Amino acid sequence: MTGTAIGKPRTADRPHGGTGDRVRLWWDALPRQTQWLFGIPAFALVAALPVLRPPVLTTVGTDFGGVLAQFGMYALLAVGLNVVVGQAGLLDLGYVGFYAIGAYTVALLTSPNSPWNLTDDWLSRSWGWLFALPIAIAITAVSGLILGSPTLRLRGDYLAIVTLGFGEIVRLLADNLSDITGGGRGLSSIAYPVVGTSEKRPFGVFSAGNTQHAPTYGVWWFWLSLILLAITLILIGNLERSRVGRAWVSIREDEDAAEIMGVPTFRFKLWAFVIGASIGGLSGALYAGQVQFVVPSSFNVINSMLFLCAVVLGGQGNKLGVIAGAFIVVYLPNFFLGRTSLLGIPIDGNTIANYKYLFFGLALIVLMIFRPQGLFPARQKLLTYGRELYVAARRAAGYGKPAPEPTTEQGGAS
Amino acid sequence: MPLLELRDVTVAYGRIEAVRGISLTVDPGELVTLIGANGAGKTTTMRAISGIRPLARGSIWFDGRDITRMKAHDRVLAGIVQAPEGRGVFPGMTVLENLDMGAYGRKFDSKAEHDDALGRVFALFPRLDERKKQAGGTLSGGEQQMLAIGRALMARPRLLLLDEPSMGLAPQMIQQIFRTISEINAAGTTVLLVEQNAQQALSRSDRAYILETGEVSTSGPGKELLADPAVKRAYLGVA
Numbered sequence: 001m002t003g004t005a006i007g008k009p010r011t012a013d014r015p016h017g018g019t020g021d022r023v024r025l026w027w028d029a030l031p032r033q034t035q036w037l038f039g040i041p042a043f044a045l046v047a048a049l050p051v052l053r054p055p056v057l058t059t060v061g062t063d064f065g066g067v068l069a070q071f072g073m074y075a076l077l078a079v080g081l082n083v084v085v086g087q088a089g090l091l092d093l094g095y096v097g098f099y100a101i102g103a104y105t106v107a108l109l110t111s112p113n114s115p116w117n118l119t120d121d122w123l124s125r126s127w128g129w130l131f132a133l134p135i136a137i138a139i140t141a142v143s144g145l146i147l148g149s150p151t152l153r154l155r156g157d158y159l160a161i162v163t164l165g166f167g168e169i170v171r172l173l174a175d176n177l178s179d180i181t182g183g184g185r186g187l188s189s190i191a192y193p194v195v196g197t198s199e200k201r202p203f204g205v206f207s208a209g210n211t212q213h214a215p216t217y218g219v220w221w222f223w224l225s226l227i228l229l230a231i232t233l234i235l236i237g238n239l240e241r242s243r244v245g246r247a248w249v250s251i252r253e254d255e256d257a258a259e260i261m262g263v264p265t266f267r268f269k270l271w272a273f274v275i276g277a278s279i280g281g282l283s284g285a286l287y288a289g290q291v292q293f294v295v296p297s298s299f300n301v302i303n304s305m306l307f308l309c310a311v312v313l314g315g316q317g318n319k320l321g322v323i324a325g326a327f328i329v330v331y332l333p334n335f336f337l338g339r340t341s342l343l344g345i346p347i348d349g350n351t352i353a354n355y356k357y358l359f360f361g362l363a364l365i366v367l368m369i370f371r372p373q374g375l376f377p378a379r380q381k382l383l384t385y386g387r388e389l390y391v392a393a394r395r396a397a398g399y400g401k402p403a404p405e406p407t408t409e410q411g412g413a414s
Numbered sequence: 415m416p417l418l419e420l421r422d423v424t425v426a427y428g429r430i431e432a433v434r435g436i437s438l439t440v441d442p443g444e445l446v447t448l449i450g451a452n453g454a455g456k457t458t459t460m461r462a463i464s465g466i467r468p469l470a471r472g473s474i475w476f477d478g479r480d481i482t483r484m485k486a487h488d489r490v491l492a493g494i495v496q497a498p499e500g501r502g503v504f505p506g507m508t509v510l511e512n513l514d515m516g517a518y519g520r521k522f523d524s525k526a527e528h529d530d531a532l533g534r535v536f537a538l539f540p541r542l543d544e545r546k547k548q549a550g551g552t553l554s555g556g557e558q559q560m561l562a563i564g565r566a567l568m569a570r571p572r573l574l575l576l577d578e579p580s581m582g583l584a585p586q587m588i589q590q591i592f593r594t595i596s597e598i599n600a601a602g603t604t605v606l607l608v609e610q611n612a613q614q615a616l617s618r619s620d621r622a623y624i625l626e627t628g629e630v631s632t633s634g635p636g637k638e639l640l641a642d643p644a645v646k647r648a649y650l651g652v653a
Contacts, residue, residue, distance in 0.1 A: 243518070246514075246515065246518065247518070249504075249506075249507070250504055250507075250515050250518070253504040253505060253506055253507065254502055254503075254504055254505075256466055256498065256502065257498060257502035257503070257504065258515075259465075259466065259486045259487055260464050260465075260466065260486055260487075260490060260495070260496045260498060260502075261487075261490065261515050261516055261518050261519070261565070261569070262487045262490030262491055262518045262519025262520075262569060263487055263515075263518055263519075264485070264487045265487070
């Protein structure tokens with residue numbers, strides 16, 4: 001145990017190693033420009049999916065564009081929830097509450113059924129959604145602050161239970177404040193951005209009526225959510241690489257130890273909560289705009305579980321991993337929907353899709369046994385002095401091609 | 415003026431008072447030890463000093479300032495840094511990342527200053543240098559203890575709090591840890607040490623306090639207490 005295991009490869013040093021690590025090392029070692037060179041075409045390929053409509057991948061039971069739009073929103077939710085759960089390690093079971101607040105903010109400001117509707121007054125319906133978007137984000141951020149400040153003094157299971165309650169409270173409020181939210185009937189005719197009107201699309205590309213001509217409105221919402229997702233990823237990525245990210249990881253690993261290292265833990269937990277909430281609100285606003293109709297039943301607690309499933313499945317703490325998780329959670333049930341045969345084998349796709357909660361539950365259990373860190377586990381890079389050092393250090397530890405001399409390493413042999 | 419002063423400090427868990435009206439002082443440059451049996455309130459006292467545990471009564475003074483209400487993370491900036499009991503290293507972070515977390519509240523003017531601080535820790539604990547890319551959770555008990563102390567030193571403490579650094583370590587490792595603590599103290603850092611290993615702790619400390627069921631029962635220079643028949647009987651296993 002106390003021998004001299006220096007310099008030789010030690011994959012067991014980290015909780016996990018292997019192919020993923022090698023790919024990651026290769027990726028991390030690439031210069032920024034090369035990463036963009038790979039990243040932008042990959043991003044474009046994903047964006048082009050609903051136009052290319054690849055044969056097997058394209059859903060048969062529902063509109064492929066609509067499925068991808070939903071994926072876009074879930075990807076945002078997963079990234080937001082990942083800040084809370086994956087980065088700061090705070091188990092939030094009521095994340096759907098923020099999604100609902102975002103959606104209802106847009107609905108209340110722009111639906112003709114709402115007492116607070118602004119669009120029949122001074123606000124044009126064409127710009128109502130865009131006007132409501134930042135307000136929705138701000139209000140969800142504030143709601144995150146309001147939920148977080150009393151509850152973040154709790155830890156672990158207690159926090160989970162309180163947040164679970166929060167998610168339910170939001171839904172119940174929407175259900176019971178009938179005078180404002182329309183209760184179970186919901187709010188309809190929510191504003192959406194009216195752009196690209198033409199003969200074929202009299203209400204613009206984002207209108208729910210745009211279903212006859214490709215690309216349909218789902219595809220446009222997918223593209224919009226992809227752009228917002230990219231912006232969010234860049235912002236969150238910068239945060240994670242900063243002192244804020246280091247603080248989050250240390251809180252996740254050991255909150256008491258973080259506090260006595262000088263990390264203001266409460267403040268950073270609150271930050272994680274507020275940032276996570278506002279991303280959830282952004283996704284909710286997208287949802288309200290796309291569906292143009294909100295009802296309380298769309299924000300059941302089971303949705304929180306589905307979001308969490310995406311994060312855990314993908315790999316807590318890994319931004320791209322949780323997006324993959326979101327894709328699995330949204331796409332798989334829709335893939336089976338309406339399918340009668342797969343690879344020549346007759347299947348009852350609709351039934352499979354209906355049992356999605358059962359299958360995701362089973363998948364989670366299997367995952368917890370064989371790969372508890374998720375399909376695409378996170379790897380932290382925390383050093384104060386940059387990723388070059390990280391790469392050099394990993395190389396020296398024998399993960400990739402041997403570096404000639406790790407001259408840039410910190411400290412050296414003193 | 416003492417660097418640290420506890421005035422009549424009481425700490426309670428619910429209705430149970432784990433520490434009852436302790437008063438103690440630590441002067442600049444001293445190595446002071448708090449010894450006592452299990453449940454005497456040693457760790458609770460440490461947690462009160464580092465700010466993790468609120469006081470029920472009394473006050474804590476650091477460098478002439480009342481820090482009773484100061485938050486734990488602000489006390490780190492003021493210069494009180496703890497290597498917690500059970501080590502508390504971040505298991506998923508590498509040794510280097512752990513050490514970096516130690517310097518979280520500290521601003522380095524240059525990379526050289528950062529490397530210098532790191533170099534000092536590695537000079538004290540060469541083993542950490544060998545293992546710097548290894549995850550904290552995979553280190554042996556002794557190495558984790560080294561890491562916890564090294565991490566605390568990265569914050570450049572004015573007062574270093576060490577909570578049972580010898581706990582669960584092999585005898586040889588205990589020797590080494592204590593020698594290093596003496597070295598750290600000799601280099602100018604004031605140290606408050608909590609220990610069950612009375613022999614080692616008393617022989618190395620300037621002064622010591624003996625805690626019994628939440629109260630200070632005896633205090634005095636370490637060497638004197640080592641010779642005290644009552645102390646010998648209770649803590650050194652000598653009849």
